[in-house]
Amino acid sequence: MNFLGFQNPFPFKSLYFFCSSSSSDSPIDSSISTANQTSNPEPEKPVAPSSAVSESPNVESTANRRIPRGKHQNPEKLEDIICRMMANRPWTTRLQNSIRKLVPEFDHSLVYNVLHGARNSEHALQFFRWVERTGLFQHDRETHFKIIEILGRASKLNHARCILLDMPKKGVEWDEDLFIVLIESYGKAGIVQESVKLFQKMEEPGRPEDYKIVETANRFFEDMKSREISPDVVTYNTLINGYCRVKKMEEAEKFFVEMKGRNIEPNVISYTTMIKGYVSVGQVDDGLRLLEEMRTFGIKPNVVTHSTLLPGLCDAEKMSEARTILKEMVEGYVAPKDNSIFIRLISGQCKAGDMDAAADVLKAMIRLSVPTEAGHYGILIENFCKAGMYDRAVKLLDKLIEKEIILRPQNTLEMEPSAYNPMIMYLCNNGQTEKAETLFRQLMKKGVQDPIAFNNLICGHSKEGTPDSAFEILKIMVRRQVPSEESAYKLLIESYLKKGEPADAKTALDSMIEQASRVMKSMVEKGAKENMDLVAKILEALFMRGHVEEALGRIELLMQSGCATDFDSLLSVLCEKAGKTLNAYSILCKIMEKGGVTDQNSLKDLIKSLNEEGNTKQADILSRMIMGGDKAIGSKKGKKQSSMAS
Template sequence: MAANPISQGQGLAVFRKQLFSPSLKSNSQPASFLRCYSSQKTENHNENDEQQHRAKQPKSSTPKTKTAKDMARLVNTNPWSSELESSLSTISSSLSKTTVHQTLHLIKTPHKALQFFKWVEVMGFSHNDQSYFLMLEILGRARNLNAARNLLFSIEKKSNGAVKLEDRFFNSLIRNYGRAGLFQESIKLFTTMKSLGVSPSVVSFNSLLSILLKKGRTNMAKNVYDEMLSMYGVTPDTYTFNILIRGFCMNSMVDEGYRFFKDMSGFRCDPDVITYNTLVDGLCRAGKVEIAHNVVKGMSKRSGDLTPNVVTYTTLIRGYCVKQEIDKALCILEEMTTRGLKPNGFTYNTLIKGLCEAQKLDKIKEILEGTMIGGEFTPDTCTFNTLMHSHCNAGNLDEALKVFAKMSELKVPPDSATYSVLIRSLCQRGDYPRAEELFDELSKKEILLRDDGCKPLVASYNPIFGYLSSNGKTQKAEEVFRQLMRRGTQDPLSYKTLIMGNCKEGTYEAGYELLVWMLRRDFVPDEEIYVSLIDGLLQKGKPLLAQQTLEKMLKSSHLPQTSTFHSLLAELLKQHCARESASFVTLMLEKKIRQNINLSTHLVRLLFSRGLRDKAFEIVGMLYENGYSIKMEELVCFLCQSRKLLEACEMLQFSLQKHQSVDIDNFNQVIVGLCDINKLSEAFGLYYELVENKGYQQLPCLDSLKSALEVAGRSVEAEFLSKRIPRQQLLDKSGKSRLQLCCCPPRTTSSQRLFDPSSQFHPDPTSQPLEHIQSICSPKLI
């Protein structure tokens, strides 16, 4: 970032007063790692020409350019409406590709750009591959990733096949998923691209490798690299190796990075200065600064055209500063100037940072006086950040705040690092009101969203997030956190702080949304997060969200307590969520979770009441297969009351098969009911199954069943029953007619009852064969 210039007199006064304050000379705590608090972006060498989607505006004004400017001005200053569309139509009756593309470039907000994109299509303009790619880039860079994805997969349909899907379309969205921290989405899209028959290019592989290595997925990156070579035969280029070298070095695998450096010659890839700078940076980060220095010395020997640049020497200076070898860092600065290279702001700020930590204040004064008088260097945002950071590390927060005030006075723009160091230090001192004021200022100005600042660290804001979430201000904290997410930076502790804050405030849906984002960014929430969300969602009467949360909990390898499962199932049943409850019980059985007989019975009743008989029978079968049961008598009574007599019949047949004790009156009630609705085959079949399984022959309903069979002309079954109607009612010891099936005698086979003289089953020799009876009343099994 180009900071506003400071006059030499002002600058020297500021730094003599602030930087060399006596308070800075004591209690200094050297930082464990040197971080450049730069407001400028690091040069990105991992993208190729296809990413230069923002075309340069022509220097001379042409009619098409004027039309584009007029249209963009209208779109930017008015809400989208039919009136706006009418005004746009009057500006240009016919739209050229140049006009459309230039207008898209000039529209400031992505959603309006998309509306314009759709409008010109309605007006008869045919988009080509260039305009589709441009729109994808606009949406992707603005983090409107869902809209970008929808557009991508609609290209062929919208263009009627005129525009085919290309790898660069996918590459755009893959990169932007990566920038947003959604590396899993990048992988999925890469896989989808291949499944659709779009062959990935070297740019596709470079994009994915960069994303994986930034996430520390070195093994996955190796697999992708091997796939690139063996499966697709794509030849890596210099960009590929620069990505691999930097990625592995940044993941503390310098030896692996150096191996890729040596492999370059095998693919006829000549290392450029970026390659060397990448390797030097990795070696310095690993503490191998002397080796890095030797690599720099060997650059010119490899090729006469290959010489170190400012970045190379600045990296070495930083490496020596980290090791507190300031004299060697100053020697590198001298070597650099001797070679005719002019140090830039990065160089001086890096050196100043190292000198601050080494408490070489006189040397800083000497450098600043020399560079500022000569106009070589003007203190910028990074310089002030370095000064504030040093004051804060030394415990001199008041001095740091004075520097911050001076920045505003001199119109030096602050960046995310400016606010983070002050907010964190204020929180550490317990001055939360002042920290919140700065936090509000940071949020309002949307400083975190500026691409011209250094990438913010979420961890720096955890203290203020914690304070706000503990004091009913989670939404305020979340607004800033979402800005951080849009920059692609994240931290699992921050997610937990905000989720728990939402739970404390009763905004469980907002907490669930953060949970989803947390999982999409490949973080694993702990058990406390899940349990708090599930309990809260149940209290709010949101069992479906609670169920989704529990399922995600299981995928995260956390097993909730049995009581949590039961509470969730009870709430699902309370809200009559039949299908969801059945699915949940299936999940419980898969996870070997103990069942509750009351809840199981309630579920089966609900399924029957909703007409889901097949699912009800399926659930009953699964329960019994896993050693559980339901309250069969209660269920049969419910089915009879609901006039679902066929279902009641099947349930009784099932209970007989499972040898479950059921009151004999239930059988009598069902048989009578079946007779009433003229389901005589089912009624007789149930009685026959009862005789077959339990040996009971006497029921109060037999007279009614026999009469009904005779009226229907079914003499064989009626005759079968007439031989089993008792001459007097059998009574139990209490004088009641209720007989419990659990007291039944052991089961005997049909043939034994037919031909055993001692059996209660005495067939008439003239009656029909047993096979005929069985064919009539063969029970329907579940």
């Protein structure tokens, strides 16, 4: 009999000619070969018509319609050929090689269209995995969405779920539509728990958070009720959590009330989620109300409940309630997972003026085995100092120093300048500079070089009569290039000068005068005009210690810089000191050489002192200079005598 009822098999040959592939994979070839091999088919099973219609409808229409001469049939698309090949042959390596031979390169459009046109979900899944596994194509968000949609319709939900959860590993980001299409598939299949799990996964950090997610979940929830699928506590908790995350507390509370109305008892997760939501919108009182309700129903708050409520209480400045909750945590030995809450509790109690409660927070940390850090002690010490409770601040400081808490490498909260500077100042002003220095040396090991603290230590040691210790601090400042205050230098210099001439202080005093001289030079060069009385004291000390040339150099620098100092007082002091009149004479020559003038009474006193000490020649030169004599000669002789005097 003739195949398909045709009188002439020639149309098949012409149809074969118009196919885009000459491969043996063509279903037409297979149909022909099948027809040739079946010489005696059973009459009740006409194979050819049904096969041709079901597998390739275009073949039947082409075979029955004669193609006009001069016109060509449109070539079949690649994706259609691949789909037909997958439909007619088992998924084997041979078929895969045939597809690779047919398509040298796979692009997004081709892969997507093959998935879309696949005859069944199994073909689509095999093709999806094959092109990815062999490196022919890297799937993106669209192809993932397509295969999840196909598998969802075919109820192959485990495959779809695995593909969805593996997306981040491939570097493809999730979005809400991917979750929603799978959630809906689980819902249609009546698998409620898996839908809830997916919704919870969708709410994790990093997942999309907007109203669209929650509204979709709500529609799914209503669909559950319409299908008479009873939601449980997990379902309600999931919905409540979703509305709390988008800060729609009225909707969350509606489900919370509905949950109770269905005789579904809220658990600790239900209450904690609601409390967290209320705290996020600033309704801390409602959170406290639910906490009391929990206790009434015998539901014990957990660590998340307390950790959720405490920050809200601190923000709302409800520190009394926060203290009560912290006490409960200590009694139950429940430590929060986030230790940053303790710094907020200490700061909040200090701000409220309850220093006892603030100190109790530190004790609670110790009882809960939470590591205390320098920052915790620092806030307490700072606020004890502000409140004038220095004795309690010193006790805390003793523990801080003794346990070397500042030096712990695991510290995340360091002691701030606002904490250690008032403490150091108090200690330095109350005869405890040594303890202040111990504290600051620990801070220096952490890289602190605070100029205020340095200067307070110098002042403290100077006031306590230990200028050597102050000088050691000063040397550290110079070495680290930390700026110093003139007042600290002044106290240190005065402290050294008060010590007089003891042998054990002589070397240090000389070094100090030299250092003071260098500082004075720096001050003058920078145009600093403050504390010029200190400059006079330095000059006096230089002359008295025999550093005449250095003193004269500083005087010349002062005159060049236009800095006026009290030379008359300096001359008077030198005239009063035995053997220092020639130094005074040298100073005066310098002043007059530069065109400077001084008080006539000081000049007369100097001339008188020179004559009394037998320096009549210098007295005569000075007299002639005053009377308008040869200033040049006087100046030259003055220089000569100055060198002789030195």
